[in-house]
Amino acid sequence: MNITKEQIDDLNAVVKVAVTKDDYQDKVETILKDYRKQANIPGFRKGQVPMGLIKKQYGKAVLVDEVNKLLQDNLNKYLTEEKLDVLGNPLPKQQDNFDWDTEDFAFEFELGLAPNFEVPLKSKKAIVHYTIVADKKMVDEQVERIQKQYGKLVNKSEVGKKDEVIGVFKNEAEEIDNKTTIELDKVKSKKALESLLGKKVGDVVSLKTKGLFKEDYLLSSALGIDKEKAEKLNTDVDFTIEEINEREPAELNQDLFDKLFGKDNVKSEAELKAKIKEDSEKQFEQQSDQKLLNDITESFISTVKFDLPSGFLKKWIQMTGEKPLTEEEANEEYEKSEKGLRYQLIEGKIIKDNNIEIQFDELKEFAKGFIKSQMAQYGQLNPAEEELDNIAARVMSNQDEVKRLSEQLMSQKLLNLYKEKANLKTKEITYENFVKEVYG
Structure with a gap:
């Protein structure tokens, strides 16, 4: 089998695969012999059907199946060995004169190649990183709500x-x-x-x-x-x-403090307000981080410029969905997905350039932290380490959960990188004003 690549331009290439009889003959013969052993054809004893009849009945189907397997395995191996960064999957080119009755075959596949580009982490324009504070008004309102709830x-x-x-x-x-x-x-x-x-x-x-x-x-x-x-x-x-x-309203006394935060963890109204402020600002930090991640993402998409093999991608969308699309439908789908594809490439480039990896042990610790926070919501503040390990093991056995947690951990690692290297300006703001400024 011979595989060669013809570079059309920076973003498009054609891979040509030449398959000879020697590449598939032994495998096809072996399969047909197995068919002969199992075949039940009227007029012949089992295992005694003439090979010519077996080849006539099954030969073409077995040939096509084995050649397609060869193509898939060797094409994937070639792309990996040549380190070709392709978008989508190779698309077989239409060959009007193709003939399965010959012994040697030639196939051609179109490739859409990922563009080369750089991602400067430090943008020219500073991106706002909000520090959301719980002001006196908010803390006092929360104290009133607590007194009302427990009154x-x-x-x-x-x-x-x-x-x-x-x-x-x-x-x-x-x-x-x-x-x-x-x-x-x-x-x-x-x-x-x-x-x-x-x-x-x-x-x-x-x-x-x-x-x-x-x-x-x-x-x-x-x-x-x-x-x-x-x-x-x-x-x-x-x-x-x-x-x-x-x-x-409930009295602000030790009984109420113990109900809220456990025995003797809070001992005065001043400590109660400090605790409310601390807990609120921890929750606000998640919203602030998500806003920062969104803004940096949008900044990358708008400032990092590169071309895509749009013609190939539209054709790929048209041909590889659950059902074939018209050219117009494929163009619409491409327009919808282009922004997401651009960010996937940008994010992949950032991860590669900064050697960001997720190790199994750190993913397990991340899962345990997530489990612990979930348990805390139901009043289980100090779960045993053994219990956390057992729950984490069950979670890690679910591939969907592993994927979800991996994405969350990767987002956290990227966020930490951006906080360290991006051009940020901090803006302290109350939650009320944050909502007005960000969400209108």
């Missing part, structure tokens, strides 16, 4: 501004009949608040659905209807009051 309900005779009212929403025409709890501090409509204040158990209040709550998602839950219906609803509903409660 006790005190029954009242009439509705006040900060009360929780249990009742039933009804509207026969809209098929609404749902018992719920309304927190008055979440009611947006002034008219609705005026209607509710001072009311007693048994009173029925008519409320307009449009703009009832400060957060739109609360309406569907309160009325017991789906989100789509709630978004379009603009009608009056009757609310029958069944119970009125005031939530008395």
